Amino acid sequence: MGIDIVAGGRIKKKERLAKTGNPYILLLCKLYKFLARRTESKFNKVIYKRLNMSGRNKPPLSLSKLGKFMANKEGKIAVVVGTVTDDKRLYEVPKVTVCALRFTETARARILKAGGECLTFDKLAMRSPLGQGTVLLRGPVKSREAERHFGKAPGVPNSSTAPYVRAKGRLLGRRGPRHQQQQQQQQQQQHQQQQQPQQQQQKQQQQQQQQQHQQQQQQQQQQQQQLQQHQQQQRGELASEKSQHHQQQHEQQQQQQRRAPDERRALVANGVEEEKGLVNGFASRPEIETIRVSSWSMAPFSLPQEALDFVPHVGTIHNRFQNGDAERMIYCNTELTEVELSWLRRLRQEASSLLPDMEWLPSVTVAAARFLGDVAGDHKIALQRMRDSQEWRLNFFKDGPVADSQIVEDMKLGILYFCGRDHALRPALVIRASRIPPELCTEKCAERFNRLFMFAMEYFLRYMIVPGKIENVCIILDLSNLSYSQVPPLAALMEVKTVLSQQNAGRVFRFYVCNMPFLLRAISGVVQAAMTERQRQKIALITDLGALSKDFALHQLEEDLGGSRPVEKTFLPFPLPPGPFSAGCRSGARRDAVPNVHEILTKAGARGRLWEAARSPEENTRLDFAATAGDILRKCQQGQHHRVNDDNDSNKKNIGSEGHQEADRVLQEGSSEAEEAPRRRMLLPGKRKDEEETEEPRKEEEEDRFSKEEEEELKLRRRRRKEDMRRVDASVLMQGPEDEIRPPQCSWICGSLGRCKVSVASR
Structure with missing residues (x-):
């Protein structure tokens, strides 16, 4: 039976697909396959074909060849489906715009220094979707060393193929085996003659070394005996010192418990208790200065006045996930469970065994419960992490605090800044990766970004929190206009990762990833499917910016993030507006807000304290x-x-x-x-007397606030209350409390939770 050649039965060609695990190349193949199919541009078809080629057919192109091909072609974009490499022989690099799969570090630096531009193929698709204004280049395919050995066999007429040669020695193949044996014998004789005096010298040296070794052993034995005697004496002295030290500590604790409340307040205000006694149950040392903020760089609404009245609900203290897990977010000035208190007692006992060698910073001791919660109560691992954190902080701030004058120039870039607060008064830290300049995308400049981040976090811990109420931060990551060239190298990312890992556990409530590029949006579904339920609730991939209004008031966000504020251009002091903070609020910032409320707390008051069972609830929850x-x-x-x-x-x-x-x-x-x-x-x-009776129903109402089933019912109830409020006469408002409704003018956070109510008479 024959083969129908006309129908194509003998030759079967299949389209070659890229055999690579690089997700960037696979996404580019998907993009240019779409462009080649939907457009009639031959340029897109060639790019798609070359993307699917093997690595051998994507040879590198040097800067010298690139400059030669792009001569007299100003305004054009050079497109290379491969790698652009440096050429040291080229003295001066021309100003060119190049799009390539990869640039070597030196080649990229030389192109940018000459005023050129390095593009990725996703940017090229946005700038020139049909290939207009481009010059398609390709490196020399036959320039590999292996290509010299391909072709006709070496020695065949008209063959230029280079043979594989084992060696090119001068005497190779010119002398016989007898000559080689004679040479070997002569070499052995010469070697033996040379070794005879050397062997005698070696014997003498060995004897001398043995004598010296014996003398050293005798000296070591004598030293060990002396050390043992000295250690025995020291152990007796240390045991007596430890017993005296523990007795002194016990007496100090008893004295502290016997102090009157007024005397204790005065000691805390003067810093005596913090310096001489225990801080959160740990031996303390003076706190180091981490940041230095001038009056011109202090945001007037760093702490809003609503924070004084704010009472966090259950979902704010414990972040509960749909799979049943829970993560405590607020630790200071808040009652801990019996399990957490037992963990804390074991940690303090372990830390007391390190005395008197180890003293702790108060900022580290106040985070002890966070370290324990992160390791599920393993006090040994938690203590080691506390030591690592303290050593890192002492090393990072060894040259002094981070001053606002040091980071003022980097703050002008707008890479990282606080923009507002969510409905639970948690500050929102905005990170815009597209504003990172090329000179910061290097390993040496990672320290500048670390200083920016530490200034923001230490500013948050000192001026923007209230212990027991506001202890967390939200991070909004803006990826708009982000290109592959703006991603820092791995070494720089590892330095940034070190700084991020030294922050206390449970500080970030949620990550919002906004304005994702086309390539990231394409794989966001795959990423979300691979994430756990806890990760999906912690990391929100925002495809519609209107979703942020469920957690933020509109004037707390900028326009490009779904808010009503114009895009900020000044970032120091931090552009923090006043309240209200209720989710979805459109009324704008209040005009009668009180500025500089952050001055109400001392450093110890902003730091907070851990719950002690021996203290009264008033002492545990008080603020300094x-x-x-x-x-x-x-x-x-x-x-x-x-x-x-x-x-x-x-x-x-x-x-x-x-x-x-x-x-x-x-x-x-x-x-x-x-x-x-x-x-x-x-x-x-x-708490008022009339509020004590309704405390439990309010807590249940707050916990059900986020329930989707009762959301519509709450909206109807609030609408009816507003209508009833309009009909109530002002004189009726002054009568006795029988029914409670919310006044329509109350637009801050407690009003949205149903706490701020006015008592009126029943109709």
């Missing part, structure tokens, strides 16, 4: 206020968006000798005004 707290509280009292506290005595904060008296005066003034005008009573957060 500065002497200027009274003035700031008075300004906050005059606003119209704070709640009232009737029980002032149970909510007095420990603010030192001067600040405590000032805050007490403000509390008394607030109580007198509250009796005259109940609607204008504004002060520190607390």
Whole structure:
């Protein structure tokens, strides 16, 4: 039976596909296959064909050949489906725009220095989708050394193929085996004659070495005996010193427990207890200075006044995942579970065994519970991580704090900055990778990015948190206009990874990845399918920017991130707007916001403390206020968006000798005004008597806030309350509490959670 040649039965050609595991090349093949199919451009077909070729058919092209081919072709884009390499013989590189699969580090640096541009094929597809204005180049395929040996056999007429030669020695093949034997015998005789005096010398040296070795052994034995005697004496002295040290510690702890509350507050305000005693149950050392912020670089709304009244709900303290896992996010000034307290006791016992050699920074001791939670209570691993973290911090800040004057030029780039807060008052740290300049994408410049990141994190820990309420941060990663050339090298990424790994566990509440490029959007579905349920809830891949309004007020975000603010151009001080912070709020920033509320807390107050079972709840939850707290509280009292506290005595904060008296005066003034005008009573957060009865239903309402099934019901309920509020007369608002509705003018976070309510009479 014959073969139908016309029908193509003998020759069967299949389209060659790229056999590589590189996802970048596979995505480029997918992109140019689409362009070649949907356009009539021969350029796209050639690019697609060359992308699928083997590595042998994608030879490199040197800068000298590139400059030769691009002479007198200004304004054109050189396209190479391969690697562009450097050529040291070329003295001056011309200004060219090159698109290639890969650039060597030296070639890229020389092209950029000459004013040229290095493009990737995804950028080329956006700039020139049909190949207009391009020059398609290809490296020499036959330039490999192996090509010299391909072709006709060596020695055949008209053959230029180079043979494979084992060696090209001068005497190879010219002398017989007898000559070689004679040469070997002569060499052996010469070697024996040379070795005889050497052997005698070696014997003498060995004898001398043996004598010296015996003398050294005798000396070592004598030294060991002396050391053993000295160690025995020291052990007795150390045992007595340790017992005395433990007794002193025990006496100090008993004295601290016997102190009156007023004396203890004064000692904390003056820093005596922190320096001489234990901080969070660990032997402390003076805290180092990490950042230095001038008045011109301090954001006025680093800490909003709403943070004073904010009460975190259960979902803010514990981040619960759909698979049943949970992660504690708030540790300071908050009651810990019995399991967590037992972990903490074992960690302190392990740390006390290191005394008196090891003393801890207060900033490290306050994160002890975070270290334990990250390793599921393994106190030995947690203690080792605490030591590593403290050593890293001491090494990073050994040359002094990171000052705003050191990072002011890098902050102008807008790579990293705080832009606002989410509905739970967590600050949002925006990272825009496309704004990284080429000179920062090197291993040497990773230190500059590390300084930026550490300045932002230390600024957050000092001026933007309230222990027990706000301890976490959200990160918004903007990938718009990001190219492959802006990705730093692996060594630089490893240095940045070292800095990120030294941050305390549980600080980041959620990652938002926005404005993903085409290639990342194409594989985002595959990435999400490979992620666990916990990772999907922790890392949000945002395809629609409107999804951010579920967690942020619109004026807290910029326009290119789905908000209502214009894109920021000044990044120091951090562009932090005031409230309200309710999710989806469109009313804009409030005009009566009180600035510089961050000055209300001292350094120890911003750092917080760990829960102690021996202390009362008031001592565990108190905040350390500065002497200027009274003035700031008075300004906050005059606003119209704070709640009232009737029980002032149970909510007095420990603010030192001067600040405590000032805050007490403000509390008394607030109580007198509250009796005259109940609607204008504004002060520190607390519980009223009529709120104690409704505390448990409110907690259940807060936990169900994120339930999709009851979301519509809550919206209808709030709409009815607003309509009822319009019909209620102002005189009725002053009557006794029987029913509770939310006033329509309350637009801050507590109002959105249903906490800030006004008592009215039932209709």
